Structures are given as C-alpha cells and as structure tokens.
Amino acid sequence: MLDPDRPALVLAPMEGVTDAPMRAVLGESGAFTFAVTEFLRVAQTVLPRHVFHRHVPELLTGARTPTGLPVQVQLLGGDPGRVAASAVVAVSAGATAIDLNFGCPAPTVNSHDGGASLLRQPCRVRAVVAAVRAALPLAIPVSAKMRLGWDSTDAVFENAAMAADGGADWLTVHARTRTQGYAPPVFWPVVGRVREMVSIPVVANGDIQSLADFRRCRDETGCRHYMLGRGALADPRLAVGVARELGLLPPGPDPDADWAGPLRKLVERTAGHPEYRPDKTVRRLKQWLKMAEDLGRFDRFAAVKKAATVDEVFAALRPAG
Ligand SMILES: Cc1cc2nc3c(=O)[nH]c(=O)nc-3n(C[C@H](O)[C@H](O)[C@H](O)COP(=O)(O)O)c2cc1C
Numbered sequence: 070m071l072d073p074d075r076p077a078l079v080l081a082p083m084e085g086v087t088d089a090p091m092r093a094v095l096g097e098s099g100a101f102t103f104a105v106t107e108f109l110r111v112a113q114t115v116l117p118r119h120v121f122h123r124h125v126p127e128l129l130t131g132a133r134t135p136t137g138l139p140v141q142v143q144l145l146g147g148d149p150g151r152v153a154a155s156a157v158v159a160v161s162a163g164a165t166a167i168d169l170n171f172g173c174p175a176p177t178v179n180s181h182d183g184g185a186s187l188l189r190q191p192c193r194v195r196a197v198v199a200a201v202r203a204a205l206p207l208a209i210p211v212s213a214k215m216r217l218g219w220d221s222t223d224a225v226f227e228n229a230a231m232a233a234d235g236g237a238d239w240l241t242v243h244a245r246t247r248t249q250g251y252a253p254p255v256f257w258p259v260v261g262r263v264r265e266m267v268s269i270p271v272v273a274n275g276d277i278q279s280l281a282d283f284r285r286c287r288d289e290t291g292c293r294h295y296m297l298g299r300g301a302l303a304d305p306r307l308a309v310g311v312a313r314e315l316g317l318l319p320p321g322p323d324p325d326a327d328w329a330g331p332l333r334k335l336v337e338r339t340a341g342h343p344e345y346r347p348d349k350t351v352r353r354l355k356q357w358l359k360m361a362e363d364l365g366r367f368d369r370f371a372a373v374k375k376a377a378t379v380d381e382v383f384a385a386l387r388p389a390g
Contacts, residue, residue, distance in 0.1 A: 110181075115155050121163075141210075142168070215228055244274065261290040278304070280307070
C-alpha cells in the first residue's frame with residue numbers, strides 16, 4: 070500500500086467527514102495513493118464483521134472505493150488483545166491494511182483509554198502495534214498514526230521508536246500535540262527529525278493547505294509521503310497539485326475551480342445510501358463548505374448556511390444578482 074521507495078499522497082481519516090461516499094468522491098481525481106477510514110473504536114468488545122461492512126463498505130469490493138482508491142481500515146483502542154482480535158475480524162471482512170490511531174484528541178475517546186492518551190505511556194503504543202502485527206499475516210501492512218505527544222513535542226521520539234519496534238510498517242505523524250487540538254503552529258521540522266530517527270517510512274501530516282505549504286512541509290520534513298485532510302476538502306484542486314509535484318500525476322490543466330462539480334458528485338454518491346436522508350446530505354454539503362470557509366477558501370457560507378434543501382445549497386453557491 071505504501072511503497073517506501075515511491076512518493077505517496079494519503080487521504081486523511083476524518084471522523085464524520087471522510088465516510089465512504091466522500092472517499093469515493095475524493096478518490097476520483099486519481100491524486101491519492103490510498104485513503105484511511107475514520108477510526109473504528111475498539112472498546113469493551115471485539116468489533117464484529119457487520120460493523121466493518123457498515124462503516125467500510127469498500128471491504129466488499131476489494132478494499133477499494135468505486136472510484137478505485139485503496140482504503141485502509143483504522144482502529145482505535147488501548148487493549149492490545151481486543152484491538153488485535155478486531156484487526157483479525159477486519160481482515161476476514163476484507164481489509165488489506167490496518168492503521169492504528171494514537172492521535173485522536175477527543176476527551177470522550179481519551180478518557181476511555183484510546184487515541185492520543187496512549188502517547189503518555191509509550192510502552193502501550195508498542196504493545197498495541199506488536200499485538201496487531203503478531204495477529205495478522207505479514208502481507209497485511211500495519212501502520213500507526215500519532216500526534217507529537219500529549220503536551221510536549223519531545224514525546225514523539227520515544228513513541229515513534231515504540232511503534233517501529235512493535236513492527237509498524239510506516240508511521241504517520243500529525244505535527245501537533247494533543248493539547249494543541251488544531252491550533253497553530255505545526256512542527257514540521259520535528260517530523261523531519263522523527264524521519265531521520267526511525268527506519269520505517271514517515272508520512273508527514275498537518276496543515277498542508279496550499280502548494281506553498283506542501284513545498285515548505287517537504288523542505289522541513291524531507292519526507293516522500295504526505296497526508297492531506299482538511300486542505301483536500303477546502304480546496305478540491307490541492308490534491309491534484311500536490312500529486313503532480315510528487316510525480317504521481319502527469320502535468321495537465323488546472324482542475325475546475327467551481328464548487329458545484331465536487332458537491333454534485335457527493336450528492337450523487339449519497340443518493341440511495343442507507344445512512345443518507347436528504348437532510349443529512351444537506352448537512353454534509355454545508356460541513357464541506359464550512360471547512361472551506363474556515364480555511365479561507367469559500368466566502369459565501371452565510372448564504373449556504375440558510376439553505377434547507379440540496380437545491381438551495383446549489384442556488385446559494387451562485388453569486389447574487
Ligand atoms: C473532523 C476531523 C475528524 C478527524 N478524525 C480522525 C480520525 O478518525 N482518525 C485520525 O487518525 N485522525 C482524525 N483526524 C485528524 C486528521 O486525520 C489529520 O491528522 C488532521 O486533520 C491534520 O491534518 P490536516 O491539517 O491536513 O487536516 C480528524 C480531523 C478532523 C478535522
């Protein structure tokens with residue numbers, strides 16, 4: 070899935086945002102190498118097959134979106150045995166790669182022993198990675214995704230070493246601490262030091278919102294592998310631009326700057342989807358445009374916000390007059 074010798078551009082997991090319809094839409098450009106699913110939390114019980122198929126329907130079609138993008142399943146949990154047993158179920162359900170979440174900042178997740186809270190006990194990062202690695206065939210890659218630490222960026226070195234020692238095939242680092250939430254700054258140079266320290270590939274992540282950001286991140290981390298989250302939604306042309314810089318796509322004309330095209334694709338992908346009623350589709354369109362507004366890429370959100378139907382959202386996209 071991630072070839073250490075070739076650049077990769079990964080679509081970030083974003084809970085409540087990058088679900089199956091969105092993964093299919095964002096997979097269509099061919100810019101991404103693979104996508105990571107929203108986290109599936111392993112709490113008191115091993116996750117059953119139907120949970121994987123409900124949240125990751127791609128598992129029924131070769132772990133690829135209908136647009137051909139490979140999908141990696143992400144698990145979150147602090148109990149090595151239950152996470153490993155869930156990974157085994159995921160693979161039997163069709164998963165071809167597993168990612169382990171050590172970065173989620175949500176208080177509910179952290180207070181239930183998962184996500185970034187494990188970064189305070191690096192041995193536990195190793196225990197979870199090692200248990201999953203030992204439970205799966207070697208042909209199934211296992212990776213870890215982490216923040217720099219709970220409240221200090223220094224924690225990343227020990228945690229990264231533990232993930233590598235546990236057998237992770239690669240490591241994605243979101244260049245912030247847990248206490249930062251999503252506040253600036255991102256510490257890309259620290260990701261570069263992690264890359265130099267561990268022998269496994271490192272995927273750089275956090276605040277790549279423009280081509281200029283990408284180039285700066287590349288210069289400061291020295292990485293070959295990158296993950297895009299919010300920036301990929303806020304500017305649907307960004308992934309194509311980054312993929313071209315990485316040599317993953319040939320040069321070509323700039324994709325359309327118009328919002329209606331990508332949003333229409335999401336409407337088409339959600340039509341008939343069992344978990345989407347029209348009001349949910351409207352919420353998802355607004356969520357997408359709100360992310361673009363937050364990152365300064367869309368300036369008509371005030372009009373979109375009032376829309377009650379899909380048609381009204383599209384009408385609000387057009388400048389008044
Ligand atoms: C709404 C939202 C949901 C997220 N859900 C997940 C998740 O399920 N698993 C995960 O590892 N990271 C999750 N993240 C973190 C992103 O994968 C990524 O690390 C972070 O947004 C920084 O990258 P970006 O600046 O490119 O968005 C989430 C982020 C956002 C904004």
